[in-house]
Amino acid sequence: MLRSLLRTTKACGVQVNQRSVRLSSTKHGKVLTVETMHPLVKSVEYAVRGALPIRAEALSAQLKKDPSKLNFDKVVFCNIGNPQQLNQKPITFFRQVASLCENTELLKAENRELVSKLYPADAIARAELLLKNIGSIGAYTHSKGVPHIRENVAKFIERRDGYAADPENIFLTQGASEGIQKIIQMLTHNTKSGIMIPIPQYPLYSATLSLVDAAPVHYYLEEKEDWGLSRAELQKSVDEARNNGVNVCALVIINPGNPTGQCLSEENIREIIRFCHDERIVILADEVYQTNIYQPERRPFHSFKKVLQSMGPEFNEQELFSFHSTSKGMIGECGRRGGYFECVNIDPAIMDQINKISSISLCPNVHGQIMVDLVTNPPAEGDISHAQYKSEVDTIYQSLARRATKLAHCFNALEGVTCNEAEGAMYLFPKIDLPAKAIEAAKEAKMAPDMFYALSMLDHTGVCVVPGSGFGQEAGTYHFRSTFLPEEHLFDDFCGGLEKFHKSFLDKYRD
Amino acid sequence: MLRSLLRTTKACGVQVNQRSVRLSSTKHGKVLTVETMHPLVKSVEYAVRGALPIRAEALSAQLKKDPSKLNFDKVVFCNIGNPQQLNQKPITFFRQVASLCENTELLKAENRELVSKLYPADAIARAELLLKNIGSIGAYTHSKGVPHIRENVAKFIERRDGYAADPENIFLTQGASEGIQKIIQMLTHNTKSGIMIPIPQYPLYSATLSLVDAAPVHYYLEEKEDWGLSRAELQKSVDEARNNGVNVCALVIINPGNPTGQCLSEENIREIIRFCHDERIVILADEVYQTNIYQPERRPFHSFKKVLQSMGPEFNEQELFSFHSTSKGMIGECGRRGGYFECVNIDPAIMDQINKISSISLCPNVHGQIMVDLVTNPPAEGDISHAQYKSEVDTIYQSLARRATKLAHCFNALEGVTCNEAEGAMYLFPKIDLPAKAIEAAKEAKMAPDMFYALSMLDHTGVCVVPGSGFGQEAGTYHFRSTFLPEEHLFDDFCGGLEKFHKSFLDKYRD
Structure with a gap:
């Protein structure tokens, strides 16, 4: 008592x-x-929206109050792949369909004449088809997402890969992140559960592993080989982890890479699949940048699903989750939180379990689901809206490709900076050789040296990037990640500002 | 080695x-x-979308293929508060604004004349105001949600309660569920962390506690006292848990109740707050049904925030999270996954931590955020759309109130069934005295007796409800939860079918 x-x-x-x-x-x-x-929860770090963007927001607020105190007239958010924040235009057809699903009054007979002056017939037809299959967009849907939309996703995957896809293996999600977090939660038990993640990586992975208290098992991408990846490195990493008692059960691959922008060759993917098969490792393929491909001849995109299917019956049980999103590509509909994942060779009982935990949050938001339908099933050749759709996508693509090249050239022209060109994605991840005096100054300021550099860049130019330490990098090297999303007509100014800052930074801290 | x-x-x-x-x-x-x-993950149960709704979906599919094999011509989903699934009309003004935000082409000068024939001026003005503050709805927003919308939520709370609210204390979320899960995750450490939840409860709570491996500490609602709640019961529950080594740190209150429909009196809320204050317990107030109030004279809604603020400086540190949603009320915009929570007397460092983990999923979807703006800031008196808005809301409200009464009468007229009337929410939770033979038959079928009854109801009538065992109930009692959302013109048929089924069930199993 x-x-x-x-x-x-x-x-x-x-x-x-x-x-x-x-x-x-x-x-x-x-x-x-x-x-x-x-x-x-306390231990989690998430650099993409960490200390630097918080300071960037404060500077934005200061600019509104008293711009005279700062050397720049706007903050440029290059810390996050958020194209529409930097004025990328949405795809017209997508928004037309979404707005008709939203306001069904527009589809009534009495409004048809007026509405047909504002909307093309194929947008109206698509909205009607979606509504027929969804019912009201204000209702909860099936926890896996609307069956009709999952059927369209399956057809998209079949067209992309040339292999069958089953709508029952597809789960719609709120952005790719939600699906990734759910799968990691299912795979890991405790601090001894290991999931292999690349270094550098997108911090969603380290943050999620930290939240579920599982072990990140790092494998390094080879900067000198265009951020490539070798089976030897994977083998070294898994052997080391297992020798330390870590139970490695899954591997995360980000392809095209984030923050590194590499796009894996088919042979490389085959090697990775063989490795996972031999080591009994589930593959988590983060393929959200699958259409952001800037060297399509040399480095086209190959999905893990397609390569796996091509490898024959020996690999018929190799488990793969593939993630996609409406936030990236030429779409950039980030705010909508749309995405999906496909389960390949996953135990049906596991899919039932995923369905069960998905049902706790009831369903992915319907607007995100509608965007998944549109992204995977855009206007086809011959449709009224096809020409405009194609022209919009092509314009964004070509501009992104030009900006990727331009920014890489800008970085490579800076003293002590080297940068691989982007094969894919929306980012560059240049390496900076920081002078000893700068490293010393960072130490005094109690900051990682690349954080010190990035903070100085923000304060001098208004450009917000993310220090390499937020993604992981080889010890003793310093990087930062920048999107190449600033508007093209501002791009020369943007590069000029970075050059000027870098020079003055080096002048100040030169050894 | x-x-x-x-x-x-x-x-x-x-x-x-x-x-x-x-x-x-x-x-x-x-x-x-x-x-x-x-x-x-395996151990989690979630009855609202469990075995019964899965069977209901199968029956739906069968009806499409061969309706001749079933005794009914449609499945009626009363298992979930999903009004628009059962043809409740969305609020016109809300959908108008949302569709204009979606298709900004409609706001261009050249389309203005046409668009003004389809949209009232106040919907256009609201969309313009929102877009000015959001930017593109295709961009990620602040992880806490758009500041302008959080300001409107704060004003709504101030109007509702008569006490100040700070937009910085408000987090927008994807439905209420997301916020509740986040807060429970922060509060609990391990199997010895306890959170008090009512019995019966909404299974989001038991499922979330199961996922984070924390201890649900049950307190019982008193069915005979209109599902009321006494301090003595709370005290008994916390003492017992603490004596068993459970570290009770929070209390969940669902008001109005789900599945029970009760609405707490101000004095009762005051008692609960005093209890939490004395026992150092954080309050989680699930107030998503705050406008679903059917006995407004006898049992008006009092928010926990308002009552807490009225209790004076002694309670200035009593911590409270209050959750709200766009899915309920007369709105029923479930598919949009919109919601918010307000932090009252919460440590600012904790709010920074919530912001950090929110940022991992980047932001709540923007369509949900827009709906939060509209729900908390609807057309005001004098606005062009006010009359229509008011008429739509009133019509839905009055019909819901009539259906609540009608269904309670229907249940109370059944042999061996007693049912409290709904003071609030969207559900009734009748108690059924099952004959011993039915309990025996359930045992043989390896089912909980109330599951056996509900499954039989589904198979005979097409009506899908949730057995009481999914929510928790006093041992030896049997209940089920049904929404009163079926359309009013179908309601007599709906009740008639239930009566007929119940009689035949009793006739079959009568002792």
Whole structure:
């Protein structure tokens, strides 16, 4: 009894004597504090929206109040692949269909004449087809997403790969991130559960592993080989982890790469699949940048699904999850949080379990689902809207390709900076040789050297990038990630500002 | 070395001999199975979308193929509060604004004349205001949501409660569920972390606690007292849990209740707050049904925030999270996944942490955010669209109130069934006295007796409800939850079918 009265309670984590809690209940103080909250949540880091973007927001606010105190007239957010934030235009057809699904009054007979002056017939027909299959977009759908839309996704995958796809293996999600987090949660048990992730990586992976308290098993991409990846490196990484008692059960591949922009060759993908097969490792293929391909002759996109299917019956049980999104490509509909993943060779009982946990959040938002339908099933040749659709996509693509090249040239022209060209995705990840004095100054400021450099860039130019330390990098090297999304007509100014800043930074800290 | 070669690996959970894995790698088999997946994910139950709705979907599919084999011509989904699935009309103004934000071409000068024939001026003005503050709805927003929308939410709370609200304390979310899951994740550490939840409860809570491996600490609602709640019951529950070594740090209150439909009196809320204050317990107030109030004179809605603020400085540190949604009320925009929570007396450092984990999923979807703006800031008196808005809301409200009463009468007229009237929410939770023979038959069928009854109802009538065992109920009692959302013109038929079924069920199993 005494023991029970005096036992300690860990009310949200802090060791508190139960009796003293009862007695001191009027002296309140917070129950939920950074000390008492879940330590794993506390330990999570997420650099893409970390300290630097928070400072960038503060600078934005300052510009609105008193621009005279700053050397620049706007903050340019290159920390995140958010094209429409930097004025990329949405695809007209997609928005037309989405707005008709939203306001079904427009589809009524009495409005048809007026509406046909504002909307092409194929947009109206598509909206009607979607609504017939969805019902109201204000209702919860099946937790896996609307069956009709999953059928369209399956057809898209079949056209892309030349292999069958089953709508029942497809789960619609709120952006790719939600699906990735769910699968990682299912795969990992504890601190000894390991998932292989590239270094550098997109911090969703490290953050999610940190949240579920599982072990990130790093494998390094080879900067000198255009951020390529060798089976030897994978083997070294898994052997080391297993020798340390880590139970490696899955491998994350980001292809095209984020932050690195590489696009894997078919042979390389085959090698990775063989490795996973031999080592009994589930593949998580993050393929959200599959249409952001800038060297299509030399480095076309190959999906993991297609390459796996081509490898014959020996690989018929190799498990693969492939993730896609409406946020990237030439679409850039990030705010909508649309995406899907396909399960390849996944145990049907596992898919039932995924369906069950998906149902706790009821369903992915319907607007995101509609965008998945449109992205995977755009106007076809012969459709009224096809020419405009094609022209919009091509214009964005060509401009992105030009900006990718331009920014890589800009970086490579800077003293002490080397940068691989982007084969894919939306980012460059240049390496910077920082002078010893700059590293010293960073140390004094209690910052990672690349954070110190990036913060200085932000304060001098208004350009917000993400330091390499947010993605992981080889020890002793420094990088940053920048999108190449600033508008093309501003691009020369943007590059000029970076050049000027870099020179002045080096002049200040030159050894 | 031998030890390292022979050590067992728990690749996704199963104990496997490492060497045998290597040698047998060509005989593949799945890596990820129900046996190897995370056991917590496996253990989760979520009845609202569980076995019964899965059967209901199968019946729906069968009706499409061959309706002659079934006794009914449609499946009626009363398992989930999904009004637009059952043809509730969306609010016209909300959809108009949302569609203009979606298709900004409509706002261009050259289209203005045509568009003004389709849209009222206040919808156009609202869309322009939102777009000015959001930018493109295709871009990621701040992880907490668009500041302008959070300001409008704060004003809504101020109007509702008469106390100040700070936009910085408000987080927009994808439905209420996402916010609730995030807060529970922050509050709990391990199996000894306890959160008090009502019995019966909405299974989001039990499922989430199961996922994070924390302890649900049950307190019982008093069916005979209109599902009311006493401090004595709360005290008994917390004392018992703490005596068992559970560290109780938070209390979930669902008000108005789900599945029970009760609406707490101000005095009762005051008592609960005092209890939480004395016991150092954070309050999680699920207030998503705050406008679904059917006895407004006797049982008006009081927010926990308002009552807390009225209790004076002694309670200035009492921590409260209050959750709201766009899915319920007279709105029913479930598919959009919009919601928010307000943090009251929460440590600012904790809010920074919530912002950080929110940023991993980048932002709540923008369409949900726009709906939060509209729901909290609808057309005001004097606005062009006010009359129509008011008439639509009133019509839905009055019809819901009539259907609530009608269904309660229907249930109470059934032999062996008693049902409290709904003070709020969208559900009734009748108690059924099942005959011993039915309980025996359920046992033989390896089902909970209320599941057996509900499944029989589904198979005979096409009406899908959720058995009480999915929400929790006093041992030895049986209930089910049904929405009262079927369309009013079908309601007599709906009730008639239930009566007929119930009678035939009793006749079959009468003792």
